[in-house]
Amino acid sequence: MSELPFREVPPKRSYAGKKLSDYRRYKDFLAQDFENRCGYTYCLDFWFGGKPNFQIDHFKPKSKFPDLETDYDNLVYSCSFVNRAKSDDVGSYLDPVNEDYNTHFYRDELGNIYPRTESEAARYMYIRLKLYLKRHSIIWMLDQLEQRMFILQELIEHSQNELAKSLLVEVTMRYNNYKRHLRAIQ
Structure with missing residues (x-):
C-alpha cells in the first residue's frame, strides 16, 4: 500500500479586516482561505451542495470559549459531518492551519484517510471525527x-x-x- 499526501494545499487564515460581530459573516473569507475544502477532511464543498451547506467550526468550542466566538483565528471551514462529530469536544485536535496535516495523516490509493501511528492527536481525530467514513x-x-x-x-x-x-x-x-x-x- 502506497502512502499519499493527505492534502495538496494547506489552508490559511488571511482575513485582516475589522472584527465582525457575527462569526457567520466570515464564511466567504473562510471558504476562500480553505480553498472551498473542509479543513479537517480536505473534501471540496461542491460535493456537499456548495458553500451554503458547509459550516463554520469553532476550533475551540464557542460554548466553552465564548470570547473566541468571533475570532477569525479560531474558525475552520468545515463539512457538516465533521463539525457535528466534533461538536463541543475539547479533545486533542490539530488546527488545520497551524499544523501540517501531511505529517499527521496520509491517504491510500483509494483516498482513505489514515492517522500516522506516532501522532496521538491524529489517532484521536480519526476516531472522533469519523475520518474513516467512505464518503471522504x-x-x-x-x-x-x-x-x-x-x-x-x-x-x-x-x-x-x-x-x-x-x-x-x-x-x-x-x-x-x-x-x-x-x-x-x-
Whole structure:
C-alpha cells in the first residue's frame, strides 16, 4: 500500500479586516482561505451542495470559549459531518492551519484517510471525527478523477490519437452528467 499526501494545499487564515460581530459573516473569507475544502477532511464543498451547506467550526468550542466566538483565528471551514462529530469536544485536535496535516495523516490509493501511528492527536481525530467514513475517500477520488481528466484533455488536444480523444469524450460526458445530476438535486 502506497502512502499519499493527505492534502495538496494547506489552508490559511488571511482575513485582516475589522472584527465582525457575527462569526457567520466570515464564511466567504473562510471558504476562500480553505480553498472551498473542509479543513479537517480536505473534501471540496461542491460535493456537499456548495458553500451554503458547509459550516463554520469553532476550533475551540464557542460554548466553552465564548470570547473566541468571533475570532477569525479560531474558525475552520468545515463539512457538516465533521463539525457535528466534533461538536463541543475539547479533545486533542490539530488546527488545520497551524499544523501540517501531511505529517499527521496520509491517504491510500483509494483516498482513505489514515492517522500516522506516532501522532496521538491524529489517532484521536480519526476516531472522533469519523475520518474513516467512505464518503471522504469517494469525494477525494472524484476530485482526483476530475484533475486527471483536465490533464488528459490538455494532452489529447496536442496529439492526434483519435481513440484517446474518443475515450476522453465518453468519460467526460459520464462524469459531467453525474455532476449535472448532483446539481439538480441540490
